[in-house]
């Protein structure tokens with residue numbers, strides 16, 4: 001236990017001292033501002049189309065007449081921005097920074113020294129996962145607060161739980177991927193590729209809602225939409241189950257990859 | 269106890285051995301010096317012993333445990349100081365030691381006391397990224413002894429240190445030995461080896477060429493002669509005398525009686541001269 005707390009202290013200290021706090025404040029400010037800006041756009045759009053006039057629109061084109069029926073409760077732009085940022089920014093925090101931290105430890109050689117201490121791989125991995133999961137949840141709440149979008153009290157435990165599960169999964173995947181690289185430039189192309197795949201469901205959601213279940217990002221998105229009242233609440237259970245199952249798969253894979261690539265004898 | 273038997277290592281698997289049939293053992297409470305030129309295979313042996321390199325051929329044990337079977341708890345008993353830097357650069361010197369101490373489940377030394385001993389007390393709160401090479405070297409050394417290890421690996425512990433600090437570090441190394449640690453010390457520095465080591469082995473091109481206590485080796489390889497300098501009718505003169513025989517002893521006594529004797533030097537070999545004799549090469553590049 002003492003060794004685990006020591007590692008937690010180390011991880012948080014390294015996190016606090018690197019460029020991380022500054023980077024994260026800038027990103028937080030930009031994200032919150034974008035939500036505020038979209039909220040203004042939404043308000044302007046509402047003003048332009050007063051509720052009374054909203055309704056089916058008819059479009060005539062040659063022999064056809066199209067009736068455009070608005071989705072009953074299409075979330076406003078700024079609300080969609082909130083869930084999108086929660087999933088594709090907040091949840092990937094650990095994915096990105098756990099890799100940065102690992103490469104720093106390679107570079108300075110401190111990992112080599114750690115491997116010759118009684119610390120062990122389990123504590124090392126556990127401390128990283130815990131720190132980045134907590135950081136993800138805290139950042140998510142800070143983002144919601146700064147965007148004035150904190151959910152109702154009733155939804156809060158769900159939002160925290162989903163952020164925690166999503167961050168934990170993404171951090172685990174971050175360790176898995178990073179263990180195959182030795183520095184940022186090796187890691188960058190596959191990382192960008194994976195993050196793009198993670199975002200694909202959001203792009204496909206309009207035409208093919210089921211696509212969301214092909215990537216953690218989509219599953220998390222469904223969960224946050226359900227929690228924040230932007231869609232129906234049904235997918236919430238499925239989202240938790242999906243992310244939980246993915247975590248159950250990712251944890252052992254990540255453990256083995258780290259064992260073979262980072263903690264193995266002959267490794268750096 | 270460190271035990272190595274017929275150790276071989278081939279990095280590329282092409283029959284090009286970096287270490288070939290190396291055998292030695294280091295008993296508790298002794299300092300074993302591993303001497304050899306750059307590229308001799310010293311770090312390779314150390315890295316096999318620490319599990320950083322896989323064991324290919326031969327036997328290697330630490331305190332009775334095969335190095336391929338070491339579990340992380342075993343590292344409570346071991347200390348390492350490497351040639352390559354491996355400190356947490358964003359942490360201070362103090363934090364580096366305190367953090368490492370926190371990983372052990374055995375009693376550890378007080379980081380501040382250790383820092384003070386090697387003149388790092390004032391720099392304790394400074395980040396390691398801002399340390400000089402010699403400061404990092406001292407910190408690495410302190411980190412290796414923070415858990416009072418039973419087995420201690422030191423790779424060039426005195427390199428890059430000023431003479432005064434080197435003295436302190438040597439004292440600390442002797443303290444480790446005196447409390448019973450088995451120490452494997454790697455170095456190019458023959459004087460440090462002579463002063464510190466209970467036994468030394470000369471290694472070159474992956475093979476051990478000779479092994480023994482520095483004294484045994486020096487006696488074994490030196491010419492057992494003394495060189496005397498004296499004045500003969502005001503002019504400096506010198507002679508080499510073999511004191512093993514009666515004529516040599518007589519001659520020395522005669523010179524001494526004449527009152528003209530100025531100096532007497534033994535001509536025992538130095539570790540460096542033995543090494544050159546063994547390998548035909550100079551030690552320091």
Ligand SMILES: Nc1ncnc2c1ncn2[C@@H]1O[C@H](COP(=O)(O)OP(=O)(O)OP(=O)(O)O)[C@@H](O)[C@H]1O
Nearest residue numbers: 279280286304305306307308309310311312313351
């Ligand atoms: N990773 C490696 N791959 C291939 N060959 C290596 C590797 N590391 C070392 N060698 C070779 O093994 C031999 C022994 O190297 P080693 O590092 O053990 O020497 P050393 O005695 O520690 O030298 P130094 O005093 O310079 O530290 C050298 O010929 C070196 O070129």
Ligand SMILES: [Mg+2]
Nearest residue numbers: 310311312351
């Ligand atoms: Mg070396």
